[in-house]
Amino acid sequence: MASTASPQPEPVGSPPAQPPEPLAQRVWSVRSHGLSHPGRVRANNEDVFVAGELVRTFVVRHTNIPQPQAAVGSHRAHVFLVADGVGGNRAGEVASRLGATTVEEYLLNTLRRFTNLSAGDEQMALRELQTALLQADARLFAESARHPEWSGMGTTLTMAFAVNGRLFVAHAGDSRCYLSNAGVLRQLTQDHTVAAELARRGILSQSERDHHAWRHVITNLIGGREPGVQVEVHQLDLHPGDVLLLCTDGLTEMMHDEAITSILEESQEPEIACQRLIDEANRLGGRDNVTVIVARFDAAPG
Numbered sequence: 001m002a003s004t005a006s007p008q009p010e011p012v013g014s015p016p017a018q019p020p021e022p023l024a025q026r027v028w029s030v031r032s033h034g035l036s037h038p039g040r041v042r043a044n045n046e047d048v049f050v051a052g053e054l055v056r057t058f059v060v061r062h063t064n065i066p067q068p069q070a071a072v073g074s075h076r077a078h079v080f081l082v083a084d085g086v087g088g089n090r091a092g093e094v095a096s097r098l099g100a101t102t103v104e105e106y107l108l109n110t111l112r113r114f115t116n117l118s119a120g121d122e123q124m125a126l127r128e129l130q131t132a133l134l135q136a137d138a139r140l141f142a143e144s145a146r147h148p149e150w151s152g153m154g155t156t157l158t159m160a161f162a163v164n165g166r167l168f169v170a171h172a173g174d175s176r177c178y179l180s181n182a183g184v185l186r187q188l189t190q191d192h193t194v195a196a197e198l199a200r201r202g203i204l205s206q207s208e209r210d211h212h213a214w215r216h217v218i219t220n221l222i223g224g225r226e227p228g229v230q231v232e233v234h235q236l237d238l239h240p241g242d243v244l245l246l247c248t249d250g251l252t253e254m255m256h257d258e259a260i261t262s263i264l265e266e267s268q269e270p271e272i273a274c275q276r277l278i279d280e281a282n283r284l285g286g287r288d289n290v291t292v293i294v295a296r297f298d299a300a301p302g
Contacts, residue, residue, distance in 0.1 A: 028165065028238075028297055028298070028299065028300060029297075029298045029299065029300040029301075030078050030162065030295060030296070030297055030298075031269070031270050031295065031296045031298075032051045032078065032080065032244075032270050032293065032294065032295035032296070033051070033269075033270035033271040033273075033274050033293070033294055034049040034050075034051045034080075034082075034274060034291070034292065034293040034294075035049075035271075035274040035275060035278055035291070035292055036048070036049055036289065036290070036291040036292075037278045037281075037282065037286075037289065037290050037291075038289050039250055039281070039282060039286035039287060039288050039289050039290055040282050040285065040286030040287070041285075041286060041287050041288070042288060042289055044090075044092075044093060044289075045093070045289045046084065046085035046086075046092035046093045046095075046096055046289055047082065047083065047084050047085070047096060047248050047250070047289040047290070047291035048082070048083050048085075048096045048097055048100045048291070049080075049081065049082045049083075049100075049246075049291050049292075049293055050079065050080070050081040050100055050104060051078075051079070051080050051081075051293050051295070052078075052079050052104075053076050053077065053078055053079070054076060054077040054078075054079060054107060054108070055075075055076045056075060056076075057070055058070065076163075077161060077162065077163035078161070078162040078163070078295065079107060079159070079160070079161055079162075080159065080160045080162075080244065080246050080293045080295060081100055081103060081104075081157065081158070081159040081160075081246070081293075082156075082157075082158050082175050082246045082247060082248055082291050082292075082293060083095075083096040083097075083099050083100050083155045083156060083157045083158075083175070083222075083248075084096060084155060084156040084173065084174075084175050084248040084249065084250075084289070084291070085097075085153070085154075085155045086153065086154040086155060086156070086218065086221060086223075086224070087150070087152055087153035087154060090150075091149070091150045091151075091152070091153035092153065092155070094143070094150055094153060095140055095150075095153040095154055095155040095222070095223050096155040096157075098136070098139055098140055098143060098155075099136040099139075099140065099155040099157050099222045099223070100157070102132075102135055102136040102139045103132045103133065103135075103136050103157065103159060106128075106131070106132040106135055106136075107132060107161075110128050110131075110132070122166065122168070122235055125161065125168055125235075126168060126170075126233045126235060129159065129161060129168055129169075129170035129231070129233060130170060130231040130233060132159075132170065133157060133159075133170055133172060133222060133229060133231045134229065134231065136157065136222050137222045137223060137227060137228070137229040138227065140153060140154065140155070140222060140223030141223065141227050144223070152223075152224065152225055153223055153224075154218075154221040154222055154223030154224035155173070155221060155222045155223060156172060156173025156174055156175040156218065156221055156222070156248070156249075157170075157171070157172055157173060157175070157221075157222050158170075158171045158172075158173070158175040158176065158177050158189060158246055159171070159246075160177055160244055160246060160295075162238065162244070162295070162297070165237060165238050166235060166236070166237060166238065167179070167234075167235065167236050167237075167238050167244070168233070168234070168235050169188055169189065169232075169233065169234040169235075170231055170232070170233050171189040171190075171231070171232045171233070171234075172192060172220050172221055172222055172229050172230065172231055172232065173192055173218055173220065173221045173222070174191045174192060174193050174196070174216075174218055174249050175189075175246070175247060175248045175249060176188075176189050176191070176245075176246070176247055176249075176252060177189045177234075177244070177245070177246050178244070178245040178246075178247075178257075178260070179236075179242055179243070179244055179245075180242070180243040180244075180245065180261060180264050180265075181239060181241050181242050181243065182241065183261060183265055184261075185245075185257050185260060185261040185264070187257070188234050188236075189232060189234070190232060191215075192218060192219050192220035192221070192230075192232075193214065193215055193216065193217055193218055193219060194214035194215075194217040194219060195208075195209045195212035195213075195214045195215040195217070196209055196215070197219060198212070198214075216249075238297050239297075240297065240298050240299040241297070241298065242296075242297045243264050243294065243295070243296050243297075244293075244294070244295040244296075244297070245260070245264065245292065245293070245294055246292070246293040247277075247290075247291060247292045247293070248288075248289065248290060248291045248292075249288065250281060250286075250287070250288035250289045250290030250291065251277060251278075251281050251290050251291075251292055253287060253288060254280070254281040254282075254284040254285055254286065254287070254290070255277070255280060255281055255284065259280065260277065263276045263277055263280065264294070268296070270294040270295060270296055273292075273294045274292050274293070274294050277290075277292045277294075278290050278292060
């Protein structure tokens, strides 16, 4: 990550208003894996990733009934997160870790109730995801105030929350969330950079954007120089065979979407797909830290 600019006031990715629909009650099989590598140029790795599950747990403290001490509910949600730190002198590494752990803590205490998401809860879930990133933003500024050497530290943060056949995405920065099915790869998130904004306004072509000197100048992130991150959010249905990819720009700077699609199609196991993506990014130069999470969604047998 090269440089940053202050977040722009323009709101991004407002969730579309639509009437509630019945949520799919399909039983899902979810396989996921994540990997991170410093790359071939940088000494430190300022990327972090998290892939986990939110479940409801009942812990028995005292009883005279023979039973397990803890019981885990059948409803569960899957959480995937990548963050790419911005700032020198360890500040980038601190920012990405603080951002990720703050979001984890918020999800544990809030979104666990959405492990059995009902129709009509979608907008509330999106608001909770936005709040999680806003709390991470506030946490970074609070820590910067206590540690002047970390002043200006920031991080991208891209998170996906999957439950009951629905996918919710919250995002700030230039890491990315993709969804692939049957060889078609869709980028769900926008890049919050100067070059990407110029391309959206038609000032730059997509090819010019990809090579522009300002493609690393981030306009919206967690932390940075000014508080007030603009959280981009999305919600959509999942389908059997969908493959979710979260990645930092260390991957997309090195690889085109076509090459990413090929690896996702050829590698059915998420662990193998992650390793191949990182290996290819490094083979092509590995100019930045590279982090990937791959999750596959299928209908459970039977």
